[in-house]
Amino acid sequence: MTSESGKRALVTGVTGQDGAYLAHLLLGKGYEVHGVKRRSSSFNTGRIEDIYQDPHVDNQRFHLHYGDLTDSTNLIRIVQEVKPDEIYNLAAQSHVAVSFETPEYTANADAIGTLRLLEAIRICGLENSTRFYQASTSELYGLVQEVPQSETTPFYPRSPYAAAKLYAYWITVNYREAYGMHASNGILFNHESPLRGETFVTRKITRAAAAIALGRQERLYLGNLDAQRDWGHAREYVRGMWMMMQQDVPDDYVLATGQTTHVRDFVQWAFEDAGIPVVFRGEGLDEKAYAKDDGRVLVEVDPRYFRPTEVDLLIGDPKKAREKLGWMHETPVRDLAREMVEADMKIMQDEPIAGGD
Ligand code: NDP
Numbered sequence: 016m017t018s019e020s021g022k023r024a025l026v027t028g029v030t031g032q033d034g035a036y037l038a039h040l041l042l043g044k045g046y047e048v049h050g051v052k053r054r055s056s057s058f059n060t061g062r063i064e065d066i067y068q069d070p071h072v073d074n075q076r077f078h079l080h081y082g083d084l085t086d087s088t089n090l091i092r093i094v095q096e097v098k099p100d101e102i103y104n105l106a107a108q109s110h111v112a113v114s115f116e117t118p119e120y121t122a123n124a125d126a127i128g129t130l131r132l133l134e135a136i137r138i139c140g141l142e143n144s145t146r147f148y149q150a151s152t153s154e155l156y157g158l159v160q161e162v163p164q165s166e167t168t169p170f171y172p173r174s175p176y177a178a179a180k181l182y183a184y185w186i187t188v189n190y191r192e193a194y195g196m197h198a199s200n201g202i203l204f205n206h207e208s209p210l211r212g213e214t215f216v217t218r219k220i221t222r223a224a225a226a227i228a229l230g231r232q233e234r235l236y237l238g239n240l241d242a243q244r245d246w247g248h249a250r251e252y253v254r255g256m257w258m259m260m261q262q263d264v265p266d267d268y269v270l271a272t273g274q275t276t277h278v279r280d281f282v283q284w285a286f287e288d289a290g291i292p293v294v295f296r297g298e299g300l301d302e303k304a305y306a307k308d309d310g311r312v313l314v315e316v317d318p319r320y321f322r323p324t325e326v327d328l329l330i331g332d333p334k335k336a337r338e339k340l341g342w343m344h345e346t347p348v349r350d351l352a353r354e355m356v357e358a359d360m361k362i363m364q365d366e367p368i369a370g371g372d
């Protein structure tokens with residue numbers, strides 16, 4: 016027995032938003048947790064600082080391993096060393112817009128990286144004992160075929176990221192069917208939190224609203240304000256991942272709230288929560304978008320943030336997860352926006368102003 020729960024988990028992408036929440040959850044359940052982190056020229060463990068444990072102290076339950084999804088030998092070695100009961104494959108080049116700039120790397124990490132990890136399990140002879148979770152995505156639906164989107168909705172990827180994740184989805188299904196592996200896809204709709212990466216739209220908005228309210232930024236530049244997303248809270252979604260792994264039979268599940276919101280509404284809420292209500296004034300996409308009542312423009316559309324192909328509308332149907340896993344989202348998107356703005360206001364208030372006394 017390695018820990019109270021007797022279970023050992025390996026989490027790739029542990030330094031990301033979901034990795035941090037999942038590591039917390041698993042440690043709370045008594046797991047021994049092994050995370051894979053990339054080598055970086057500066058610290059990339061900010062999100063897991065509170066659970067980091069000094070490796071020189073005995074009886075650790077949280078361990079970090081250097082690794083990369085583009086390096087097979089390294090993945091094989093980690094899987095061999097850790098012999099995990101559960102692997103959560105959360106690592107990815109996860110930014111859709113960036114995937115148009117780095118399509119080959121995105122395919123290597125997100126598509127072939129998933130294959131490498133599945134093969135590592137087989138090479139180590141663990142295919143009958145190690146359970147595998149793949150971080151699949153609502154981006155697979157891409158061009159709208161039907162709404163709400165469910166496990167049976169056809170896929171139509173609209174970015175190199177989504178195309179890479181499509182391969183990862185199917186190779187996970189294939190290894191389940193070909194080798195009888197306990198391998199499941201969580202098809203997760205957008206989920207956000209105060210730990211969300213700063214370049215995803217919700218966090219970009221909440222950080223800017225806080226910075227503008229505190230007089231530290233003049234204006235926020237955004238891309239397509241007409242996109243609609245089904246936004247939930249990341250903390251609740253990692254619980255769903257864990258629930259999938261506890262099922263006797265592996266399967267694929269959508270996790271979503273069932274409610275969709277325009278990017279433009281999220282902007283309005285965030286500025287409201289930051290104490291500077293804004294009025295939408297733009298007519299077309301290229302217009303300056305939001306201004307304060309004194310006429311000062313605070314948000315402007317910059318076409319550089321438009322994507323070559325866009326996903327216009329996502330709204331998920333979480334019925335299967337509710338009925339089979341008992342999973343339900345809790346935090347309404349309006350509350351999520353408020354939580355994120357409050358967290359960013361606090362971070363910025365605590366930050367010294369650069370160059371100030
Ligand atoms: P993040 O971008 O916050 O985290 C991604 C993680 O992957 C980071 O730890 C990052 O390391 C790591 N990583 C990136 N490339 C590599 C690589 N080549 N080798 C090893 N590690 C790598 O993503 P999220 O936490 O938001 O998402 C987790 C997963 O879920 C991703 O696969 C994402 O595509 C998927 N997903 C996310 C959704 C969301 O709304 N958040 C919805 C559906 C799916 P570093 O910290 O060093 O950058």
Ligand code: GDR
Nearest residue numbers: 109111152153154204205214215216217237238239242320
């Ligand atoms: P998404 O998230 O592409 O859905 O992928 P993102 O927050 O980047 O974009 C959501 C929508 O907002 C529009 N948008 C902008 N997006 C960004 N990043 N920056 C902007 O300035 C901006 N202006 C408008 C986008 O065009 C888009 O329509 C996320 C990631 O977490 C993926 O890894 C995950 O698979 C999916 O969610 C589900």
